[in-house]
Amino acid sequence: MQQLFYAILTMAAGVLACVAYFFGTNWILDKIFPSKGLSGAQASKNLRITNAIRPWLFLGPALFALTVYLVYPVIESVWLAFHDKSGQEFVGFRNFIWMVNDGEFRQSIFNNFLWLLVVPAAATFFGLIIAALTDRIWWGNIAKTLIFMPMAISFVGASVIWKFIYDYRAEGSEQIGLLNAIVVAFGGAPEAWITIPFWNNFFLMVILIWIQTGFAMVILSAALRGIPEETLEAAVIDGANGLQIFFKIMIPQIWGTIAVVWTTITILVLKVFDIVLAMTNGQWQSQVLANLMFDWMFRGGGDFGRGAAIAVTIMVLVIPIMVWNIRNARKEMGGH
Amino acid sequence: MIGAARSPLMWVVHLSVLLLVLIWTLPTAGLLISSLRDKDQLAVSGWWTALSSSTRNDVFRAPTAEAQVERDGKFVISGNVRDSDAGTISAFGISSREPVAFKAGETADLSDGAKLTVQADGSFEIVSDTSMEGARGQRIFFTASTPPRFTLDNYREVMNASGIGASFINSLTVAIPSTIIPILIAAFAAYALAWMEFPGRSLLIAVVVGLLVVPLQMSLIPLLKLYNGVGGFLGVPAKTYMGIWLAHTGFGLPLAIYLLRNYMAGLPREIMESARVDGASDFDIFVKIILPLSFPALASFAIFQFLWTWNDLLVAMVFLGTGNNELVLTGRLVNLLGSRGGNWEILTASAFITIIVPLIVFFSLQRYLVRGLLAGSVKGG
């Protein structure tokens, strides 16, 4: 009970401090550079100042947190990428040279491209379909909750689940893996799915798609609901059927959000390692970059240089996505 | 969209959603059923078989000779091969080589001259003319058809683990502020990036996108170093709730800012302009107009951030101590698993115990993902 009390107290303190910052700094800014009840020139000068400062007040905590928690580690990683195993000695591009010559790395790059092609597209696609369909039925919320469930399951739980799906038992004995049970029921021979090189990538991807569809669904569902109803009505009047409305009116209007979801999942795919780690740990040629990095970072004491070099590669891979996003943002703002 | 609601194709929609829901829940259903099963069964038969009665082959070890009683001049060991569950015995055997040698009710001759009879209801008798010996009980192989059987033992085991309650509170203490703080910070930042004019705005957006990719693992060592430094400097412990809130905040921010900015940028400009003309400052606009109108986006992100912090173990282990007042639920549950992690039954049960809170959060926040929030605000478009 007492613990609960302290917990609530700390929580309240933490959140209030944050709220206080925003209210406080704004208040102070308006106190230092008042514009109410001042003569014109002074007021507009103060206003210009506050207008220049305020965005940074709003951004301040975010920038601080991003810098400390992400930018600083990135810089450290870049630094490490040019150093040896223990981060002591500068080795130039040696880690990168090793990397491109490493078969496993090349394998990972190949697999990662497969993942990038399949997972974001599939998860976004299913998320969109589900968001759109569940919007129209009375039990939509229940359906959504069920589809969201994989997201809520802890990672350990998820890996057990998929073990029970892909499990392989010898032909003739009872299959406890659902997939093999189905295959056998249809007269096929059981397969050790996750050990089949190349195809096992897809079996692993299924897991991520299964999880991330919930993410796409939630975000896209919020976006779909933001579409002005009148435009849908207008389309109905124009004689469009459900599919046409979906493809020609709804999708274009939430295109921005689709792009966001797609980007987010793409980036997630670049980072994903726990699925691979838990299911195959990159064996049977299913290695991906993030797992390879993790491997080099921490396995048996770790090689920070190579781990960081791979991390840097992953970060470099998002540059096209960043550029594309800048362009989008520019276009969006210019349009207003 | 009443037009669509009346469409004759509605049943297609119902069916497709049903199908998708089935596909998506099937794996989880497997987990749920598995969590209700006997732990030995888990690795032996598929979870779907638990739903129907099944035939299973099993071994039972009869009591040792010590349990024999003398009855009518004969020595008898009796009992029932089915421990607790009901079911019918169809066949039995006394050797691993021929486990179904006898039909239920038949009598088998044991090597030492005793006779074994197993009835269909599972009761057995070993009858011998002489007193039986040996430290080892007779093994009885049997084939039984068992009706579905479920147990709450797995849950009981998890729920009764010591410190679970405290860990539950710890997890909440981590997750709630770790959800609210980044949302607050990100919402302000997103507003600035969406609607305020300042140099370098689109560059910042790109940086945020770029930071989405930073692997968490990369950050842990530098950050912990920093925490140790700061903690040492201030003379406070390095691992505090404050520290983990901030860490989760930092890791969650890029996604939060990215999602929220996208949403806010889509709000009708006229509403903001109208507020501006009404004399509202940026702060007023943000608090009174943007925040209420961004509820769908805030709610969606809150769901994800909560999920992530609730299910997180790595960050908690690194940035928070492991004392009773600090160990989070995931950590506690993982500790229940053996060092070699083979306790499927605990895994399955704890997966379901941890899923409840996020599902409640999802369900309660889902109603903020409303339709037509902006309806009636502007004409045109």
Add this chain to the structure above:
Amino acid sequence: AELKFKPGEDSKFNWASFEEFKKGHDLKGQTLTIFGPWRGEDQALAESVLDYFREATGADVKYSSSENYEQQIVIDTQAGSPPDVAILPQPGLIGDLASKGYLAPLGEETQKWLLDNYAAGQSWVDLSTYAGKDGTKALYAFPYKIDVKSLVWYVPENFEDAGYEVPKTMEDLKALTEKIVADGGTPWCIGLGSGGATGWPATDWVEDMMLRTQSADVYDKWVKNEIPFTDAAVTGAIDEFGWFAKNDKNVDGGAAAVAATDFRDSPKGLFSSPPKCYLHHQASFIPSFFPEGTVVGQDADFFYMPPYASKPDLGNPVLGAGTLAMITKDTPASRAFIEFLKTPIAHEVWMAQSSFLTPFKSANKDTYANGPMKKQGEILLGATTFRFDGSDLMPGKIGAGAFWTGMVDYVGGKSSADVAADIQKAWDAIK
């Protein structure tokens, strides 16, 4: 906390050592943080031992573990907030920590203690000696809690039913294997699956075969890569394993099932009705994964993985693994803890419960909770050669990476030469 066994009560225990330790150490008000790999039941057992340390010293002992303990210890040491004492099962990782200067040497005296008090003492000292930051070698770790790996598990009654005998030599074992096949049975259950660590059970096989076909010296060179992986000695050992595992008839489910079956699930085949297999090679910890209620000694038993009769000079080599304690923060409490581990009582308390073996000669064998444990303990004490799990000695990238992958590929159909070449290549890459 309540002590598991009241001091002074059961005379099997060496209570004197406890009292003596108690007299020599007073750490009231101090805290000792220990970070180890033991979770679940093991954690409870470890705590029961730590209770005696608490009782003796008055120190506040905090034990914690984590699923990602390997990763976490790297993070914690690297970031400068290590626990006082870390306990790890990987000598490779320990060597790494030592070379980065994160460990405190345990000193000459401890080294001498190990030599004197542990059976096959030199093996243990060698195992615990690493190069420090400046390159000088020193004793950095204290082996505590050992698993014996050279065990083959079987169900005695199934043997009786079928009329099989426990083999005394490797030749016998192979003959038994063939006989079971001929009888229409399946001799072995082998499962390499272990999630992210899939493949490691096969490395135990190879190491056992290594010790049974080559001298300990070759083994030592192998784990240091002084002889390459591609050496005929190594590929020979791999193929010995292959003789068992790559023959569809020999393994439950056929060779294809080997890599895909979880090692935790594979022993269950011994107990099914009818049995899916008769033999299972695994370390002493495996009974935790036997079906509930299985009584070791009655429902299941083990025998020492036999040596080749044709190679008598190799003696009775024992492969093992275990955890090693090291000081990551040099405090009186952590020093005291190492001292504590030198007391028989620290071993006996755990011995008297379950899943604990020790080569400590002064610990009373009679305190072992049951016969099978005692038997394993005796194997450990009677070892002429003791070798630590080779894959744990190799660099992490190999022993917990390329070697695993290689073995998976091997049972998947690759030849031993190809696999060895791959592993050697990976090893070359990290030199």
Add this chain to the structure above:
Amino acid sequence: MTGLALKNISKSYGAVDVIHGIDLDIRKGEFVVFVGPSGCGKSTLLRMIAGLEEISGGDMFIEGERVNDVPPSKRGIAMVFQSYALYPHMTVYDNMAFGMRIAKETREEIDRRVRSAADILQLTKYLDRLPKALSGGQRQRVAIGRAICRNPKVFLFDEPLSNLDAALRVATRIEIAKLNEAMADTTMIYVTHDQVEAMTLADRIVVLSAGHIEQVGAPLELYERPANLFVAQFIGSPAMNVIPAKIITAGQQTTVELVGGKRDTLDIATATSEAGKIASFGVRPEDLRIADGEDFLFEGTIAIIEALGEVTLLYIEGLVANQPIIAKIPGILDVARGAKVRFTADRAKLHLFDEAGKTYRR
């Protein structure tokens, strides 16, 4: 043939009843204008006809077929929304072409029709713009263009010209009239607040008030013979002046006494039972003339003079408190504020309503 029939149609939003049982038959090809005060339910009715709003009660028939449950897309309608409802992601061209593309018209046909509509609506320059880069009136025109490009059975216009300037409004109105003429089979329903639009376009006008029909009739009929006080005051701008009165003698002709005491005899027949009852006397501002001699209806002081150029509006006070009487006199007038003026009107153009507001028919 009936193009559209409403039988006792009603609508409620939860507890709020918006439409209370409306009966209306509209001939195929007819041009019907809905007028009524803001919020009386015009848009709601239109949206129900379109199928966008569930019908709470009653039946609706389009060309004889009951359409209560027919989805909008199957009703063969085109609609101009009051709020435009343009597709924000499509250019003006695509906005207009969308319906035809859905209907799988040929590319040439689409292009032809879009361009001709754009031409009529002076949108040709803007065909490539997105709606957000258009002015209010331009957006409204796109909405109109979108409807007239199509070939529906029923056209629904919800205040389609409200944001257009006078010239464009006249031009577009004429185009709509032409459209109506060219498509003799197409029923048109039009909501407007503009009297001129209503009068010039409509075959029949439906006057709505608070969710029910006050009167249906040809434009001039409503103007000349309003069924009740509401319609009388609603049609015509400025509204008809209403002066409280009392019926003195009833019969073939009726004598009333206006407030202020002036009596007048009207050519309106009333039942003798009406004598002595309270009534309302009505005269349209444009029917008032400044009286030269003694034959005047009433007298008052000019409170406000609004010179609109073409006409001058005089606000006359002194008769009914707080409610000036308005006179609309052609041309620019030379009168002074505060002047006392006498007004008269053509006797045939006077109106009389009973206490409940119902017209005493001539």
Add this chain to the structure above:
Amino acid sequence: MTGLALKNISKSYGAVDVIHGIDLDIRKGEFVVFVGPSGCGKSTLLRMIAGLEEISGGDMFIEGERVNDVPPSKRGIAMVFQSYALYPHMTVYDNMAFGMRIAKETREEIDRRVRSAADILQLTKYLDRLPKALSGGQRQRVAIGRAICRNPKVFLFDEPLSNLDAALRVATRIEIAKLNEAMADTTMIYVTHDQVEAMTLADRIVVLSAGHIEQVGAPLELYERPANLFVAQFIGSPAMNVIPAKIITAGQQTTVELVGGKRDTLDIATATSEAGKIASFGVRPEDLRIADGEDFLFEGTIAIIEALGEVTLLYIEGLVANQPIIAKIPGILDVARGAKVRFTADRAKLHLFDEAGKTYRR
């Protein structure tokens, strides 16, 4: 004192120039109405005054202070948006109270003002509703209410009455006029397409066309003395009839020959150099009368008759191809389509424009 001054204000959206250098001084307390064709830049200008649109060129002063860089919230303005721009998540009450809450008015004061505005705009019943449950006109009224609740230096109204019915429109218009009177110091700028609104409310009307000012003047001035053909045709509805003509003799009086050959002499002085030039002859529909005798301006066939009750519009063909001349005759007329009719007009009300469209001043 100048309330608002625009000095060479211009605006472009990227490559599209929308406002081309506007100069305008507005007195403090003045009521100025902007009129102009749809898309001419009225809203843009209003939004620039409000500070919502960057000023591409020129300077703007409010009460003497340069405000180019002053944010909207500090300019002391209230605005009714053409698109309403209501706060969708606030009730009608909160929508109206928002500005005052921001200004930290007392609770009672806010309540008083909101209720009085709601009363005027007949919104009292709807105070608790969200915008989405309102009709178009009701939304527009909320937008108006939101503005008039506040106490700004400058009011900006962008077509505030376009979705209201005639009665409400008149009532609201009068309220706005009263407001203007009551707040003598408040400048009001008003955009409308409704001639009556423009004429009745304005102290001065600004006629805009394609981003520049055509004429600024008092309402009657624009009606009687339009500066050019554009203004002449823009002010008045239906628009002034324009007939191509040729100047035959110039001087104190000018003789012109209309198409069709009829000559007429006007009381307009032209420079002698103008003789022989092409000109445009203008006459307002309401100034045309049916000629009794031989003294007529022109003759034509009646193509369309629109009876509006109060007046009748005659569309006369035969003079200029494809462009009927419109006559607006008071009352309900008894003429037949196809009849040939002669028209005349008061000579003082005739207009003459030169080839470029500029008025020959009387």
